[in-house]
Amino acid sequence: MSGSHEQTQLMTEASVLQALQQLIDVVAQLRSPEGGCPWDLEQTPQTLIPYVIEEAYEVVDAIRSEDKDAIAEELGDLLLQVVLQAQIASETDQFSLKEVAQGITQKLIRRHPHVFADVQVQNAAEVHQNWEQIKAAEKGETTADAHFLSRKLTRYARTLPPLMGGMKISQKAAAAGFEWENVEGVWEKFSEELAEFKEALEHKDQAEQEAELGDLLFTLINIARWYDLDPSEALHGTNDRFIQRLSKMETVADRPLSDYTLDELETLWQQAKARLAKER
Template sequence: MPNHSIDQLLSIMAQLRDPDSGCPWDVKQDFDSIAPYTIEEAFEVAEAIAQRDYPELKEELGDLLLQVVFHSQIARERGLFDFNDVVQVLCDKMVRRHPHVFGESDAADEQAVKVNWEAIKQQERAAKGREHDSALDGVPAGLPALQRAAKVQKKAAKVGFDWPETAPVRRQVDHELAELDEALASGDRADIEDEFGDVLFTLVNLSRHLKLDPEQALRKATAKFERRFRQMEQDQPEPLNTLDDDALEAAWQQAKKAGEL
């Protein structure tokens, strides 16, 4: 089996980007056009992990690495930085943020590591002239909405802006649902959207207090629905769109029971 190296991968990427002999599609791309693919590849890595499909994980990690190489090649062409610079910055950051491993500091447990990590990040922001940044900084706008809401809430909680326990968060869910009902009664679409967003945001807050990942919980719920729906399609001799409401409900209950066996 050939022993491929990162240097070979970088060479392949450079050849694909060659304006004279490269691939027309690759040559045409820039940071903005590639960004959606980078996000997509990260999700495909997460899906392979969730499925415990390790051969697929190996392939998807390669695809994600390709995105890093692609961005780095574009940056090298523009004289911004190259792949080696990316690796150097990463290595420096990992050593700097783990003084309990690479330095003389101590960290007795995971919580101590987190405290040190945040303190070092604050020092890094100050060194960049960002010491007055918001406590909510550092959460990418491009994250999935549920994940971003959880991260924003977590950052707010670190400075004490949080419910002290789960019970009041659960009550707040009911409060937000009541406000959604009022918006529905008014028929104001903008108000409905606003209140519906508040419901989702509060549910994310509840998941955080329950120590659940809202993204993962929703993925599991969606997968469960998909399994049951496919079971319905398989069990019914007639197309689902020909069934009335009662027949659909009966088929759904049958599919649920089948999934529990």
């Protein structure tokens, strides 16, 4: 590496660290009892949970849009949540951003022995296998414990959005042998669950209705898995299409949509679908 290249890299690294330190200082000032922001001072790790989730989803939306400015902005909003959580924790001597950064760095080094040590791997599958073994050891699990399927599935149920968690659970359960012999069996299960859901709607309480709805949705997720479809992406697309069609309806409507009859709304809906189809 040439001297000029090294100097440029060092200057870049210094500017990154300077920008991060400025963010840390700003967040610390916002949380300062003297001259800080009343709203920020009221926040706790628990009250900030919705913002962590919201900012993570906004990052995903920006990445889908492939808008580099939007991606950078939303990553900044998500980074703010990380720094803010660390700042609040540091105020009661739990941990600081230093421990957060050191922890993830050490974890990456531990879980990539094929990069930072002398372990040899042949492909990505072996990398994943090593990763799972190292992760189990980190959590104090024995080899036998690591094979308990229920422990893995519990993590997915607790940490992932329900639709994504359902797909993960379905995939892991199928890999362990909890699988239909053919897709016709899945469709039969769907029909069975649909009938039970209808029965619950007519004769059961809300708890039973929600339980049967959950069974129906989980079966539908299994159908998606059999056809190699992503239910989260599918629902995301449907939400977008619905909003696009609604927007088209509103651009041609001469009064609030609530003033239209159901038949009139259906006509506007079909017109909106046709217009959007031509625009593609």
